[in-house]
Amino acid sequence: MSELRSADDVLSVSNLSISYRRRARAMRVVSDVSFSIRRGEAYGLVGESGCGKSTIAMAVMAYLADNALIDGGSIRLLGDEVIGARAADLREWRASRVAMVYQDPGSSLNPTMRVGRQLAEVYRYHDHVSWDAANASALTMFERVQFADPRTILERYPHELSGGQQQRVMIAMALAANPALLILDEPTTGLDATVEAEILDLVEELLRDIGTAALFISHNLAIVSRLCDRVGVLYAGRLVEEGPASEVLHTPHHPYSIGLLNSIPHWGATKDHLRLLPIPGDPPALGQIPSGCAFASRCAIAEDACLAAPPPLAPCSGVHSLSACLRRDDAADLAAVVAKNEAADGPAPVATPVRIGREAVVEVTDVIKRFSAHGTTLTAVSDLSLTLHRGEILGLVGESGSGKTTLARTIAGLYRADGGVVRVGDATTRSRRERASFLQMVFQNPDTALNAKFRVARLLGRSVKRLNPGLSADERQAKVLDVARSVKLQESHLDLLPGALSGGLKQRVAIGRAFTGDPTVVVLDEPASALDVSVQATILNLLVDLQREHDLAYLFISHDLSVVRYLSDRIAVMYLGELVEIGPAESVMRPPHHPYTEVLLSANAAAIAAGRARIRLRGPSPSLANPPSGCRFHTRCPRSLGELCATVAPPMQVADAGHQYRCHIEPSALATLQSLRPDAAAARDAETTTDTDATTTRSTRGHS
Amino acid sequence: MSALELSSRSRLDSRRARARATFGQLLRSASFDVGAVIVVFWIVDAIFWHALVPQDPQALNPLAALQGPTAAHWFGTDWLGRDVFSRTLAGSTSVLEIAPLATLLGIAGGTVVGLVTGYYGGAVDALVMRLVDAFLAFPLVIIAVLVLSLLGTSEITVIVLIGVIFTPVVSRTVRSVVLVERDKEYVASARLRGEGDWYIMTAEILPNVTTPIIVESTVRLGYAIFTAATLSFLSLGIQQPSPDWGLTISLGRQYLQIAPWIVLFPAVALATLVVAVNLVADSIQQVMAQ
């Protein structure tokens, strides 16, 4: 793409190919990638894990791993070639021409050095100023990244800061030497939604103010669409589509981009209205990229020509985008992709009867769960009551540390409650085995949830044996095959160890295992959050299908509001170990709702992209060991009434039928407050402020 | 059941393939090769030394005592006129008997203790770990000296002693990995389907901690050889007239100046074995860590 290079380019990457050597074998991870970023431009690089995003970033920083080999191409930074540059030049360019913010701020900061010093260092060694001057500059920089008390932060060690604060320090450090290009490599992954929103706000503001160019790397289309001017989509080490953010994310011209967008439940979608459309198949394994179009095997519209050679990235007609698809201009075919994928995945959604009001299968009453460690006691769940009914999906949301998982494990019986009663099933469900066949659980991380030393057949077989006593060996074998089929595993998978399976297949095994005993209740603890979006869609669809088929009750835990909203019949919201709101999904999404729910909603990237107003949390997250008095949320509540909230624990207010929230503000008043725009600056789109359940076309918006 | 046949074949294949890959990786490591060749040599020697020695290692020849290396006695003769070459070859048996058995004992004991304490945690764990701490506060050799000077020595005593001394060390390693495994969801899921503790410990967790146990075994084996030899040297292990290296070095020390070959060859032999075992252990550790 050399013709695109101009004097204005901060970064220009052309025909870059990188491979990793592993055991004397070279594995291509980046193939023939070209793109450039102009001064002041924000460029987003999007793709699923393993597509080569971070490798490109590290190549730009000239900091590839020892076993990485640049096979060809060029990387120019303000016109100077990075590949093969002298160490002294690189040292000079780093920080001043290009700086980076990493995915994991915790490990990217030196644990034995005060953060102020770590920042001041940059001034000391780049501007060659005295330590005093460097410290003064550091203070100014900390003010710029909006620390409430920058002076004290200077003196802190990394471990004394929260994840969000650490990332602010990293951003301050990256911007210290006024780089021409800022690389952000998944800067908010691992942060809570509310914190993520704050960091993104900050980045957005800084980029706007400073005019630094940015290379933004993310798997999250919603974030990219919010921040970037142009977007490149990577698949298996190749750029498959590039163009202005609005175009790529709204009218993609590559089947992969289309597939990605269709995999995500867009804001407001629910399972009863629409089915997610995952991309069939798996991306090629590392080092096994086929000679032709790498996506051909998963593509609904692939032709023989696609297998011959990788299609070039070429302009599409009528738009500014470039696409590496031979049928890039075939808009009608792109629609066909959708249809074919749909057909491949399963039946279209069916509206299901109302599930609320059937008999309770799990009843939690005033449950308390404490943990003690290092001499302090944390109350992870306090006085929590809720009911799960037969056949319903109850979504449980909250930030990390809110007690979601603890509650789930207490319900499952993995933890013994320190107070209150957990009733699972009816009076007949007494023994461990009865309980086991009644309730099962699916965990977040299939890597650790499956015993790595057991083959799939044994993983399922053992569960069949335990949960279906009395079956003969043949019957058990048949049941295993049955279960495998129901979670869409092939027979050949049965003989594999989990290590040989992809993340999605592993999670199917885990789900299959949970279903071997035909349970009534399944607790799903973030079952899809560790997976790439296209795989996540498959898993969510599978869960929906199984639930319908077996009339199951799900307790579905997620930090992702879009997913929870998509899946749940009812939603429960937890904050600091307390249940702050519970009610039918759509009712909870709508005012009046708990101010914390309001904040969560406003922080949801998909919701932001959908135009919700941003409401900011105040103050730091309080410690569970020492929860605030009165309303636990009062220290951060944007709607706090002051004294009352700080001293008196709020009552449960009834907003609607079956919809309750814990607040001092009564429903009508709260509904009025929340219908107004609290922050004019953040509300970019007045029409959508209250448009919480607007249905938009599925291919236009992403989620987080 | 052709599907089953097929599957069992593919299972075998995949297992073989994995073993091949691991082994192949090991073979590519030069230090492993060197170490393994030496270790295998000494193991073969320990078993078949009868066929290898040119002379009876116990045969006395008082008139030919303390002779330097000659064509008849490649490594010279010792103070009783015995052939040092033959004795050096025969000397590997005792240490290669004691060390693996002691290691096995220590690994078995340590695995059981580590599994139980790591899995159950709580008061038992705290108590056992305090005891382990207390036990580990004594240098290994001191414990050995203490016990052996009290109980007297025999090969069995030495094996049991080293095994017992290793148990807390191994249990710590095993416990630390069990602590990690215990909190993994596959254990939770086993509990959720009502598995008993014993099943979870042995069938679920144990297979997942074999790698550190294997690594620990190889490391322990090196220490066991080291310890057994040191005990022999301190006259607390093997007894005369065994050609055991440590014992020979201890006894031959007084002839160091006039007949250094008596001590030199067993010392070199011991050094090669110990270093070789450690080379192998190190390589295994590295490959396993990947």
Place this chain on the structure above:
Amino acid sequence: MKNESGLNEYEYHLYDTLRNGDFSRRDFIRKATAMGITVPIIGSILNAVEPAVAGAASRSAHAVAPKRGGIARVGVNVPTAAPDPVMMADEGGIVTVQMAGEYLVTPDQNWNLQPVLAQSWKSTNPKTWTFTLRKGVKFHNGQTMTADDVVATFNRLTDPKVGSAALSAFNGILAKGQIEKVSDYVVTFHLSVPFVDFPYLLSPFNYNAIILPRNYKIGTFMKTGSGTGAYKVTGYTPDQGATFAKNTSYWSPGMPYLNGIKLSYYQDTATGVLDMQGGQYDYLPSITYGSGQALFSNPNVVIQRHASSGYRTIQMRTDIAPFNNVYLRRAVADSLDRKGMIKALLGGFATLGNDDYFAPVFPISKLASKQVPQRSQNIAKAKQELAQGGQPNGFAVTLTTEQYQEIPNLAVVIQQNLKSIGVDVTLNVETQTAYYGSGANQPWLSTPFGITDWGARGVPSQGITPAYTCSGTWNSAHWCNTSYDKLLGSLNASLDETTRMRIAAQMATIQHDAVPDAIAYWLDDLQAHGKNVHIGYAPSNYVNPRAMWLA
């Protein structure tokens, strides 16, 4: 009792024997000095027989005049217990104590007793011995030594309540209360039985017999100046060493020669030998062939070699299987390669043993040595004896012994020797502590087959009484032969040297035939010192500090 020549009965007897040619001159002098016969009388007897030899009786003087000054550095094994004259039983302790303490009498190189703290002694009969003490001897603490101290010393040693290490040596010979103070400088010992060799029990051969102050408290020797010797203790650090300074008020004028002695302890002999080579010691009073290897070829080191009565019992219990059969014991004795043992284990520094206690070094062994045929390795004969003993195909037996000097190697040789006649020996080499044990558990006394180290004794009955008599406390072979015991009684009571030699030969024959212990060799005492170092004679690796000087 005196006859016409002015000699007493015994003196006359000696004269008679000498004249008849039954005695060599040396034997006569040894015997005479032991009996406390004064030098003038010895001279007159010798003159009567053969005037020319008279000069030999006088103490041989050094060929070179001793040089004075300097500090001798002496190394010895670390004592296993705090050095104390009453309790000591190990080399390190004995050497340490002998640096400062003295005996009534001491042997010279020919085992003639020389007066030290005693000036003269005589026996009216073999049961009554009178010692005249030297006047003007002072303990290092200033106390004057008198008969009270001597009486107290021997009462202490013979008091069962004290539990001294010399109890066994005096057992049945001298008991507490049998020591009489005749005057301030005369002491009479009233023995329980006749014991012709009694003065040897007051010499370094019975190393605990150091004269101590009457008010001595056990355990205080290294602190309180309780010795009378040429050197006094100036410092002592447990398990490191001790220092001694010249005793300026020593009773023998002109002595000693050195300014002081620095005694260092080593943990094992090998280390001591290495240090000797490194020039860190002037004198190692006790080395062994095994550990001293490097010194034998060192041109800067002089090795002193003296025959001794130290030996190893290859003991076979005569009261339990398999060795309750005398043929099997003989088979063992006949299978031993004694010469090979001496060569390989001791580098030739030993004399052949013949399974009886009458070591060549004892003067009365002369006849025994001639009469009893020497055993040497004879496999055919041994096999035949095995058959006679009912074990033609051999048998299996465990040999239990101790970790001490060449003994483990001796065990290995025995194992190999017995293998050649089909006897399968399992070795069980224990630490000395374990082997000797304590209380009811003393493996060395109970094992069916063992090897035990025995130190040198000045006179045969001193070793025979505990080891080979029916009532012997250390009779590890559990051998009991009443005629042998009776002969021992006669031996101790007889004044006639020819008779004594005849009795000795009889006893040797009985013991040789019965083989309670195979006695393969008699060790030589080995001492090492630098070329410029002069040491006096002391038996059994003990020290004679007052004779030391540095050239």
Place this chain on the structure above:
Amino acid sequence: MLTYLSKRLLLALVTLVLVSFIVFLASDVLPGDVGRTILGNFATQAQVHALDVKLGLDHPLLDRYWIWVSHFVRGNWGTSYTLQVPVFGLVMRHFLNSLILGAFALVLIVPISITFGVLAATHHDRPLDRVISVTGMSMLALPEFVTGIVVLVVFSIVVHWFPVSSSVPVFSLPSIVRNLFLPALPEMVLIFGYVSRMARAGTVEALNAGYTRTAVLKGLPRHRVMMRHVLRNSLLPTITVVAVQAGYLVGSLIVVETIFNYPGIGNLIYTAATNHDQPVLQAAVFLVALVYTLSNLAADLLYAVFNPRVRLAS
């Protein structure tokens, strides 16, 4: 920090109590009886019994344990059975000697080991690293008596540079070097093996850590990256390991001190064990365990002091 400190202290205390009990039990089950050991073979049973009573051996086990512990903490460590001297002075003197020897070895070899370890890490997987790693590993693996003998042959017998047996040096450099170098050498070999390995592993880890990447990509000069970011973090665990190892060295002292006849605690323990000198054995072994536990504690504290994560924890 204070919580951490008090918790560590408490743990150490519990360990020590257990240690003292183990020591007491182990030496108490000495076969044979103590009185007999002291008095020898020829004492009567009555005498032995009298002595047992005098030594308090007729009391129940727990009473004796209590008596022993309470005497021990007051510095009354009893009298050596074989040497008849107070145990306290004896053990302390030997301990001090070992301390001198150990300190000499540590001071000399630790900086070298760390340097080589860091060097190996910066040449990760290259020939220099291989050489250093394999050498270090071999050094760690070799029994002290093998290295000790080799050292002895080479330096004392072949070239006569050092004396074959060592005494405690007087306070002068030539004396220190002359007396301590040889016995310290096998220790140094061991420490080198251990410390260089730790330093290498720590540095490799630090070099691969995110914060090092940050430091490099901040464009800092190489020396700043190495000193302030890499080594500061990698040598922390190494230093604490050295502290722990200092206590553990005592085990190897038994062999080394025996070979070189150095009057240290290892030597004392070995002799006391073979002579069944119970009071000395008890005191010396307990002292060693005490030192080990304390050095562990010190390592923890050191780690806490250097590691803000621990230091600043409430």
